[in-house]
Every structure is written in structure tokens, then in C-alpha cells.
Amino acid sequence: MTSFLGASSSSSAPTALRPHDAPVFDRLERLLPFVQKPVQYVGGEVNAQISDWDACNVRWALMYPDAYEVGLPNQGVQILYEVLNEQTGTLAERTYSVWPDLEALMREHGVPQFTLESHRPVGAFDVLGLSFSTELGYTNMLTALDLAGIPLHSVDRDESHPVVVAGGHAAFNPETIADFIDVAVAGDGETVVLAISEVVREWKAAGSPDGRDELLLRLAGLDHVYVPRFYDVEYLPDGRIRRVVPNRPDVAWRVAKATLMDLDAWPYPKTPLVPLAETVHERASVEIFRGCTRGCRFCQAGMITRPVRERSITGIGEMVKASVDSTGFEEVGLLSLSSADHSEIAAVAKGLADRYEGTNTSLSLPSTRVDAFNIDLANELSRNGRRSGLTFAPEGGSERISKVINKMVTEEDLVRTVTAAYAAGWRQVKLYFMCGLPTETDDDVLQIARLAREVIKVGREVTGSRDIRCTVSIGGFVPKPHTPFQWAAQLDHESTDARLMLLRDEIRADRQYGKSIGLRYHDGKPGIVEGLLSRGDRRVGRVIEEVWRDGARFDGWSEHFSYDRWMAAAERGLEGTGVDVNWYTTRERQHDEVLPWDHIDSGLDKEWLWQDWQDAVDEVEVEDCRWTPCYDCGVCDQMGTSIEIGPTDRVLLPLSPVDRSALLAPQA
Amino acid sequence: MRYAKTGRLRFASHRDCARAFERALRRAGVPMAFSSGFHPHPKISYANAVPTGTSSEAEYLEIGVLEHLDPDALCAALNSSLPDGLRIVEVVVARTSDLMTRLEAGEWLIELPGVEPADAAGAASALLAAEAVEVERMTKGGLRRFDARGAVVDLVECSGVSGRSESVVGESCAILRLVIRHGTPSVRPDDVLAALAAVADLAPPIPPRITRLAQGPLDEDARTVQDPLLPDRGESTVGS
Numbered sequence: 001m002t003s004f005l006g007a008s009s010s011s012s013a014p015t016a017l018r019p020h021d022a023p024v025f026d027r028l029e030r031l032l033p034f035v036q037k038p039v040q041y042v043g044g045e046v047n048a049q050i051s052d053w054d055a056c057n058v059r060w061a062l063m064y065p066d067a068y069e070v071g072l073p074n075q076g077v078q079i080l081y082e083v084l085n086e087q088t089g090t091l092a093e094r095t096y097s098v099w100p101d102l103e104a105l106m107r108e109h110g111v112p113q114f115t116l117e118s119h120r121p122v123g124a125f126d127v128l129g130l131s132f133s134t135e136l137g138y139t140n141m142l143t144a145l146d147l148a149g150i151p152l153h154s155v156d157r158d159e160s161h162p163v164v165v166a167g168g169h170a171a172f173n174p175e176t177i178a179d180f181i182d183v184a185v186a187g188d189g190e191t192v193v194l195a196i197s198e199v200v201r202e203w204k205a206a207g208s209p210d211g212r213d214e215l216l217l218r219l220a221g222l223d224h225v226y227v228p229r230f231y232d233v234e235y236l237p238d239g240r241i242r243r244v245v246p247n248r249p250d251v252a253w254r255v256a257k258a259t260l261m262d263l264d265a266w267p268y269p270k271t272p273l274v275p276l277a278e279t280v281h282e283r284a285s286v287e288i289f290r291g292c293t294r295g296c297r298f299c300q301a302g303m304i305t306r307p308v309r310e311r312s313i314t315g316i317g318e319m320v321k322a323s324v325d326s327t328g329f330e331e332v333g334l335l336s337l338s339s340a341d342h343s344e345i346a347a348v349a350k351g352l353a354d355r356y357e358g359t360n361t362s363l364s365l366p367s368t369r370v371d372a373f374n375i376d377l378a379n380e381l382s383r384n385g386r387r388s389g390l391t392f393a394p395e396g397g398s399e400r401i402s403k404v405i406n407k408m409v410t411e412e413d414l415v416r417t418v419t420a421a422y423a424a425g426w427r428q429v430k431l432y433f434m435c436g437l438p439t440e441t442d443d444d445v446l447q448i449a450r451l452a453r454e455v456i457k458v459g460r461e462v463t464g465s466r467d468i469r470c471t472v473s474i475g476g477f478v479p480k481p482h483t484p485f486q487w488a489a490q491l492d493h494e495s496t497d498a499r500l501m502l503l504r505d506e507i508r509a510d511r512q513y514g515k516s517i518g519l520r521y522h523d524g525k526p527g528i529v530e531g532l533l534s535r536g537d538r539r540v541g542r543v544i545e546e547v548w549r550d551g552a553r554f555d556g557w558s559e560h561f562s563y564d565r566w567m568a569a570a571e572r573g574l575e576g577t578g579v580d581v582n583w584y585t586t587r588e589r590q591h592d593e594v595l596p597w598d599h600i601d602s603g604l605d606k607e608w609l610w611q612d613w614q615d616a617v618d619e620v621e622v623e624d625c626r627w628t629p630c631y632d633c634g635v636c637d638q639m640g641t642s643i644e645i646g647p648t649d650r651v652l653l654p655l656s657p658v659d660r661s662a663l664l665a666p667q668a
Numbered sequence: 669m670r671y672a673k674t675g676r677l678r679f680a681s682h683r684d685c686a687r688a689f690e691r692a693l694r695r696a697g698v699p700m701a702f703s704s705g706f707h708p709h710p711k712i713s714y715a716n717a718v719p720t721g722t723s724s725e726a727e728y729l730e731i732g733v734l735e736h737l738d739p740d741a742l743c744a745a746l747n748s749s750l751p752d753g754l755r756i757v758e759v760v761v762a763r764t765s766d767l768m769t770r771l772e773a774g775e776w777l778i779e780l781p782g783v784e785p786a787d788a789a790g791a792a793s794a795l796l797a798a799e800a801v802e803v804e805r806m807t808k809g810g811l812r813r814f815d816a817r818g819a820v821v822d823l824v825e826c827s828g829v830s831g832r833s834e835s836v837v838g839e840s841c842a843i844l845r846l847v848i849r850h851g852t853p854s855v856r857p858d859d860v861l862a863a864l865a866a867v868a869d870l871a872p873p874i875p876p877r878i879t880r881l882a883q884g885p886l887d888e889d890a891r892t893v894q895d896p897l898l899p900d901r902g903e904s905t906v907g908s
Contacts, residue, residue: 032679033721033875039684042676046691046751274691276677276684276751328691328749360708387706658697663745665738 020149021053024111025119031105039277040068041102043116046274047326049081050117051091057204058197060084060092061115061125061162063144065137066556071096072273073281075335076131076168079268080189090197093117093125097140098147100553100560106147113147122148126200128162129193130181132170135533136526136556138177141166142548145180152545154182154229159212163219165196172257172304173481173597176536176544178228183219185226186600187257187304188290190266192224220251224258226600227251233538233596239579241537241594256601257304259641263290264315271326283331283364284323288316288348292337293625293643294369297406297616298395298434300480301337304602306635308626309644313344313351317652320352324361330385331362339365340372341626343646349380351652356384364388371413375424390421393432397448403619404439406612411451415458418470422459428469429455435499436477436491436524439617445499448472449506449517456513471518472507474500476527480534482602484612486595489588490531493563496524525563529555531585532570537596540584543573603641605634669743670757670897672725673718674879677753682717685754689729692749698742701732715768715883719856724880728771728896730762760900770896771850773821773886776857778844782873788842789825791868796823801863812853816863819855821847822891845881847891 032038053059062081064071071077077094084092093115098106106112112121122128122144130141142152145164151157154164166174167185174184185192196219203215220227230251234242246253260266272284289310292302311319320332334348342348345365352363362385365377370392382388394414396402402409418429433448452470459468476496479485500521507517532540547569554560570581589595591610598606608631615622622631626643636642673685680688690710693700702708711732718724739759746756780788795801801817827843848855857878864870884896 029676030874037681038679038721039677039681042679044676044752046688046695274688274751276680276688278683278687282687325695328694330690330694360702360710660697660699660735663696663698663735663737663741665736 020121021124023119024114024121027109027111028106028114028119031102031109031111034105035102036099037277040096041098041114041116042276043119045072045116045276046328047271048094048117048273049085049092051085053091053118053120056089056091058087058090058127058201059125060090060127060129060193060197061095061122062092062129062131063095063097063122063141064131065097065140065144067099067554068096068275068277069279070556072275072277072279073285074131074133075269075285075287076133076189078272079266080129080131080193081273082268082270083190083266084193084197087194087197089201093120095122095144097137097144097554103143103147103553112149113144123150123162125162126204127165127196129165129167132166132168134556135170135176135530136561137170138180138533138544139548139552139555141177141180142545143553153179155179157182157212159208159215161212163196163200163215167192169301169304170534172300172600172602173534173536174226174228174600175233175538175596176533176540178538179541180544181228182216183225183227184600185258186224186255186602188260189258190260190268192222192258195222196225217248217250220248224256226255228538231599239577239583241596243594244596244599254599254601256639257603259307259309259603259639260290261309261641261644263287263309263311263644267311267315267319267322270319270322272323272329274327274329281333282329283333284320284327284329285333285335286316286319286323287311287335288339288342288345289336289645292341294338294341294408295406295612295622295624296395297404297484297612298437298477298480299337300483303483303604305337306603306633307641307643308341310342310646312646312648312650313348313652314648314650316348317351317355321355321655324356330360331364333364333366335366338367338369338372340368340377344648345372346377346380347651349377353380353383355652355655358384360385362388368392370394370409370417373417375420378421378426379424387426389428389430390418390426391430391432392417394451395432395434396437396444397433397446397451398444400619401437401440401444401447403621404616405437406616406621408621408623411454414451415454418455419458419462422468423462427467428471429459430471430473431455433472433474434477435474435503435521436496436527438479438485438488440491440499442499442502445503446506448474449503449510452507452517453510453513456516466516469516469518471520472503473520474503475522476524478527478531478534481595481597482600482604482609484609484616486535486609487589487591487593487613490528490585491524492582492586493524493528496527500524522558526555526558526561528581528585529561529563529566532566532581535596536584539574539577539579543570546570546573601638603633603635603638605632605638608633669729669731669759671727671729672723672755672757673727673753674723674725674755675753677751678718678723679721680753681720682714685717686712686714688751688754692746692751692754693731696742696745696749698731698737698745699734701734713768715771716850716854718880719858722857722878722880725757726774726880726882726884728767728883730767758897760897763900767896767900770885770899771883773847773849773884773893774880775882775893776844776846776848777879777881778846778857778861779877779879780842780844780872781877782840783842783870784840785825785827785842787868787870788827788844788864791864791870792823792825792844794867795820795860795863798867801866803859803862803866805859805862814853814855814859816855816859819849819851820860820863821849821886821888823847823860847886847893849886
């Protein structure tokens with residue numbers, strides 16, 4: 001079949017454009033018959049926004065560096081896409097990672113990385129914005145840069161190249177990718193992308209004075225914007241960091257995260273994208289609050305997004321309506337880090353269930369805590385649609401570990417909730433755990449089996465049936481920056497795997513309950529690479545480049561991930577530094593160590609984090625500051641923010657019925 | 669309903685199109701009938717879908733609705749709701765229950781950029797002159813070998829009379845008009861192309877553009893495909 005492609009790939013480019021700005025769809029189209037799921041590359045989705053290229057002078061390409069099926073549902077990208085496209089003179093288009101089959105054909109035929117709206121080369125844009133929810137997207141960034149013809153290293157770019165901006169949770173430690181990005185943005189992106197746009201606009205309007213260096217210097221003057229090249233990292237003889245110091249006079253020593261307040265004023269996305277290819281989340285999503293102060297010590301998301309800011313019940317109602325009307329999705333996910341914690345979640349669920357009665361529109365809460373969940377809530381959620389499975393995340397199997405991680409969920413809570421669920425007709429419950437938590441022993445992990453047995457035992461009692469199941473899903477813990485566990489030693493992958501095998505054998509050996517318990521686990525190797533990338537420093541950049549040159553792509557996908565390739569690349573990349581993978585992962589850090597991300601200010605007081613780390617080891621728990629007095633984590637003081645929660649005591653009024661008269665046939 | 673799947677949307681799979689339809693129906697506020705049961709689904713049935721990558725002017729689906737709707741209003745509402753590339757051509761109220769079985773044959777247009785019309789015409793004649801031409805195709809069950817000639821009702825080179833798609837560029841472009849009888853195993857246009865390669869070494873230098881033009885009852889004598897919605901149109905239409 002590839003014989004078709006032997007012919008010249010010449011095509012008639014519109015002459016009015018600079019050649020490298022011209023759309024490449026004609027050339028791409030000829031490659032599409034030969035790749036898997038070609039529809040993911042054609043764009044044209046409902047609610048995609050096509051702006052007039054020539055009417056805009058600031059043009060963003062937004063990238064989620066994973067496949068379309070994972071990237072399209074990403075809320076961060078969809079929010080910024082709308083926020084930017086609403087601005088006069090600014091446009092934003094999207095680009096996702098291409099699979100290796102298309103990558104090979106694009107290289108062979110000289111087709112560059114393209115956007116899905118106008119199918120223009122990514123290199124033609126002013127800004128390339130990348131959203132990293134996970135570090136495992138770093139190699140995909142390099143593929144995109146390379147396919148776009150953008151030099152991999154920031155230092156090799158000139159004013160003709162896009163400014164490469166990294167955001168998302170992984171950008172809270174941008175050091176490992178400092179060589180490849182020009183700018184990192186910490187925190188909520190909504191207002192920062194607007195500020196960046198204006199700096200780019202002014203600089204371009206002034207005739208791009210003093211080239212790229214001047215543009216980056218102006219960007220570095222913005223709040224929440226970090227430009228790695230303006231900082232030097234000095235090391236101690238033992239390999240630790242001595243200090244990170246600005247190398248330009250007007251550059252801030254620390255860069256603080258951005259915090260968006262008043263979510264009701266930012267109801268994005270208003271018209272969510274409706275994918276053509278099937279994606280991992282086939283639903284509309286409405287973010288019902290941002291931030292979480294439950295204080296789980298392993299949870300980076302909870303630590304870096306403080307304080308809690310709720311969207312009001314009426315704001316939620318409006319967003320759900322706008323989403324359902326503009327997309328036709330049958331499911332709406334009410335998103336947050338712990339959705340049942342919304343101060344008016346019961347009224348939200350009931351109000352929405354009333355509004356959408358009889359319309360086959362179902363609601364889901366993708367993350368619910370065991371202690372905040374109740375059956376009334378679950379019944380409201382499934383009233384107009386499917387009854388989805390129940391998933392809870394106790395995270396730790398033993399009461400002791402629960403105290404270490406501050407999950408604040410007791411075994412009693414879990415058993416009570418699951419019992420109620422079985423009694424109310426659910427037949428399957430999924431439980432998430434982690435392995436390799438600080439201070440963990442084999443026994444802590446074996447307690448997971450005991451807990452699962454208890455769940456099945458009471459389930460059989462309340463239902464009088466043996467037809468119930470519990471699935472235990474467990475993965476290796478990776479310590480993350482800006483959490484109390486940022487100092488912790490990561491468990492090596494051999495020990496992680498050994499504990500998982502012990503757990504598996506324990507469950508298998510149980511003749512009474514074992515057959516009702518499913519176990520899903522991931523081996524510990526990918527976690528070590530994730531650990532290297534999440535707590536690494538600038539020296540790890542060479543490892544990323546080495547492994548990418550050796551073919552690493554789509555590291556979040558088990559069928560593409562190669563641990564051996566990563567370890568070989570680390571060997572080469574870290575040669576001569578005196579540090580290695582273990583130094584970054586399984587080594588416990590001390591109080592006085594300068595951490596690579598210390599100059600990115602998440603608002604958390606480092607002394608408070610250290611104290612919380614000590615409390616963890618001592619098995620001391622900390623309450624949620626929404627319901628108990630402030631314990632001075634530092635965020636609100638440092639950032640000038642405060643908790644924004646209800647109740648508002650407002651209610652959702654019924655929607656006026658849809659007018660169908662235009663569709664009806666005249667009465668005979 | 670007859671609908672067209674064209675342009676970039678030809679790369680959408682049947683499942684992709686089905687999801688797009690369900691969502692367009694919801695956005696347009698069409699009062700759909702749902703199946704009963706634990707997982708209710710809107711009542712939509714699709715006729716034999718065109719392969720991914722192939723355009724069509726003649727796909728068919730049936731929907732069940734709860735109220736008596738105006739076909740033209742429904743057509744307009746859906747067309748303002750569907751993504752570019754999916755377009756409802758015609759809506760009629762079903763008066764029969766055997767639309768699917770009336771789709772006996774399909775008419776196709778195969779554009780072959782970079783192929784001389786005379787070469788394509790010669791290959792078509794060679795294929796029609798053959799008794800049978802075995803081709804191979806990968807299916808879910810593995811590599812299958814079957815005859816691609818028997819199902820071919822007609823195959824003519826028609827670049828002199830047919831216009832070509834806008835995006836098909838190049839000096840020469842042969843265009844084949846093909847009529848295939850539906851059957852088991854189903855013979856698809858790419859099987860016919862494989863047969864042309866087998867009998868006459870026809871090897872297009874770039875991917876052909878294939879479009880389904882019509883589906884319906886086969887007129888054996890005229891070697892054409894009839895309108896399958898004819899029995900569903902009211903008396904007024906039948907008489908005209």
C-alpha cells in the first residue's frame with residue numbers, strides 16, 4: 001500500500017502566505033489512508049473554533065502532549081482555548097501528539113506538526129502552549145518540537161520560532177525540561193495567558209525589538225511566569241543544589257503561582273469540544289470547585305491548588321445547561337478533586353436530577369471520598385441515566401498508613417459506605433490503593449487484602465447473595481514536589497513489585513472470599529521514571545533528550561514504555577554528574593537541602609511542609625481548614641487568597657421545556 | 669434518512685458517525701424513542717456503512733421518534749446541528765419496514781489521480797471479460813480469499829462525463845463508475861481495485877478517492893441502482 005506514497009508530495013500552496021505558514025492539510029490527507037484512526041487528525045469537531053488567521057496578531061497553538069483520545073477531553077486546554085479565542089486579535093488552535101505510524105510518514109514526506117483547526121504548521125504560531133498533567137508527556141513534547149521544526153533547546157531558537165510555554169501541574173517543577181521550554185507558568189492559567197498575549201502583541205507591534213531575549217525578559221517580568229534561562233543553578237560538590245540564582249537584574253528570585261478567584265466569573269468551557277474520534281471521557285465536564293484542603297500528604301494536586309474555591313450551585317446549573325445544549329453529550333461529569341465535598345452537593349445533585357428528569361442525561365462524580373459519599377447522592381446521580389460503578393480511594397490499607405498519609409478515612413467509614421451501596425443494589429465496588437508509601441511495611445499492604453475480605457463479607461451479609469464483587473486497583477506511589485512527601489525516599493521497583501506479589505498471593509490464597517476480589521496492579525518500573533522526572537533537576541534534561549533520541553514516545557502507555565531504554569539513557573545522560581537515578585528517586589532528602597523547585601512558590605510554607613512530613617512519620621493527622629481553624633500552611637497569606645465556599649442556599653429552578661413546535665408535523 | 673459523508677469526515681468510522689448522529693439528534697431536540705432496559709439507547713438503525721476513508725452521498729439510517737415530525741423541518745434542524753461533512757440529504761416518513769433489504773446494490777465513483785483514463789478503461793474491460801478474479805483481504809477472521817468479479821454489475825471509465833473532486837489534483841485522473849451487487853462476502857471498491865491490479869497491473873500512484881453515489885434496488889437490465897425510498901414517499905411523489 002505504501003507504494004501510493006512514492007509520488008511527489010508537491011501541492012499547490014496559496015501564494016499569499018509565507019510558505020511555512022501555509023496549511024498542510026492537502027499533504028497530510030494523502031498520508032491518512034495509511035494510519036490508524038485517521039479521524040483524530042482532521043479536526044472539524046462540533047464547537048471547534050476557527051478564527052481568521054490574518055485578523056489576529058497573537059496566535060497560540062495549544063498542545064496536550066498525548067494522543068487525541070486522551071488530550072481532547074483535557075479541561076485545562078479546553079478552558080484556555082476558549083479564553084484565548086474570545087480575545088479580539090488573539091487566536092488559539094489545538095495540536096495533539098501524533099502516533100508513531102503518522103510520525104514516520106510525516107518525517108518521510110516532510111509534513112510538519114500541525115494544528116487541527118487550520119492545519120497550519122505549529123512553527124507558524126507565536127506561542128506553543130503545552131499542558132502537562134504528568135511528566136510522562138515530556139518525550140512527546142520533544143517529538144512535537146522536532147516535527148514542528150522548532151529547535152529542541154530554548155537557547156537555539158530565534159524570534160522566528162514560537163515561544164514554548166509549559167503549564168499544568170507538572171510545571172510546578174519545570175527544571176527537568178528547563179532546556180526545552182522558554183517559559184513555565186505556575187498555577188491557574190486563565191489570566192496568565194491573557195497577560196502573555198499582550199506582552200507578545202506589544203513586542204510584535206514594536207517590531208520585535210532586541211529579538212527573542214527581549215521578549216523573554218518582558219515575559220519574565222509578568223507575575224507567575226518563570227523563564228528558566230534567566231536563572232543559574234549552582235551545585236555542591238556532593239551533587240546537591242547549592243542555590244538557584246537569577247542572572248538578570250530585574251528577574252524575581254521566586255515565581256509565585258497564579259490563583260483564580262470567583263469561579264462563577266469564569267464559566268469555561270462554555271461550549272465544550274465534541275470529539276469525532278472516541279476519547280477516554282465521552283462526557284461534558286463542569287468543574288464544581290477548584291482546590292482541596294483535605295490534606296492528603298501524597299497528593300500534589302491538593303497541595304498546589306489551595307485554597308478551595310467553589311462554583312455556586314446556580315453557576316454549576318448554568319454551566320451544565322450550556323454544556324448539554326451545546327454538545328449533546330449524555331453524561332455530565334461534576335469535576336473537582338473530591339466532588340462530594342462541595343458545600344451544596346446534595347442540592348446540586350437533586351436540582352440537576354430534577355431538571356433532566358426523563359432526558360437520559362446522567363451525572364457522574366469522578367472522584368468521591370468514602371466519608372463524603374452517601375446513597376441518596378448516588379441515587380440522585382443515577383436517576384436519569386446509567387448507574388455507574390462505585391469507586392473509592394482509601395489509598396492505604398491499614399489504619400496506621402491512613403494516618404501517615406492523612407487520608408482521614410477509617411476502615412469503619414469504608415465498610416459502612418460499601419455496605420450501604422451493596423444494600424442499595426450496587427454489585428460492584430472498586431477500591432484504589434497505593435503501594436510504597438513512606439514508612440510502609442509488607443503488613444500495611446497485606447491489610448488491603450483483609451479490608452477487601454471484610455468488604456465482601458459484609459456485602460454478602462447485607463445482600464444475602466454471593467454475586468457481589470470488589471476490585472482492588474493498586475499502583476506505586478511517586479513522591480511529588482510541593483508535598484510533605486517531597487523529602488521521602490521512593491520505594492525501589494523491586495520492593496514495590498515484591499509487595500504487590502505478596503498481596504496477590506494473599507488474595508489468591510483466600511478460598512472463602514478470594515474469588516470475589518479482583519486485583520489490578522501496575523508494576524513499579526514506570527513509577528521510578530515518573531519519580532526521576534517529577535523530582536529531578538536540570539541535569540535530568542539530558543536523560544529526557546537521550547531517551548527520546550533512542551525512540552521513547554508515549555511513555556504513559558505501557559505498550560510504548562521501556563524501562564530499560566530509560567535506564568540506559570539515564571546512564572549516558574547523567575554521566576559525569578556524580579548522581580544517578582537512585583539519587584533522585586530512592587534517596588531521602590534532608591531538611592536543609594535546596595530542592596530543585598524551591599524557587600517556584602506554591603504558597604505552601606516550606607517549614608509547614610516539613611512539619612507535616614514529621615507529623616506523617618509520627619502518624620499525626622491534620623484536619624481540613626474548611627471546617628476547623630487555619631493551621632497556617634501559608635497559602636492564603638502568601639497569595640492573598642481565602643477559602644471561597646457556600647452554602648449559598650440558592651436552588652436550581654426547573655428549566656423551561658424545549659420548544660419542539662418547529663419540528664412537529666402539521667396536524668392531519 | 670439518506671445522508672452524505674464527505675470531505676474530511678470520510679475518515680470517520682461508522683462508530684464515529686453514529687456518535688455524531690446521536691449527539692446531533694440531542695442538540696436538535698429531536699424527541700427520540702429509546703430502547704427499554706437497564707441501558708436505554710435511542711432507536712437508530714444504520715444500513716451497511718461505508719468503509720472508513722470512503723466518501724458517500726448515499727448512506728441510510730432509520731430513527732424511531734415519539735411524535736409525528738415534519739420531515740423537512742427535521743432535515744433542516746439536523747443539518748444545522750451536524751458537523752461539517754455529515755449532511756442529511758432527505759428525510760421521509762417510513763411507510764415500509766424493509767428499507768435495509770431494498771439496498772441490493774451500490775453505485776460507486778472511483779477517482780484515480782495520476783492514472784491515464786485509457787489505462788483504467790482497458791483494465792475495466794479486462795476485468796469484465798474475466799469469469800472470476802480472486803482477491804485477498806484481511807478481515808477480523810484473518811486473510812480471506814474470494815472472487816471480486818461476480819458481484820460487479822458494471823464498471824466503466826467515465827472521466828469524459830464526470831467531474832472530479834476539488835481536492836483531487838494532477839494532470840491525469842481516470843474516473844471509474846462501478847455498480848456492485850451487495851452479497852456475502854461483500855465485495856468493496858478496494859477489492860475491485862485489487863482485482864484491477866490482478867488482471868491489468870493497474871497501480872494508482874496516489875490513494876484513489878472513492879465515493880458511494882447510490883444504494884438501492886438493482887435494475888439488472890439498465891445496470892443501475894434505483895431510489896430505495898420510493899415506496900416510502902407518499903402517493904403524491906409516486907405519481908410525479
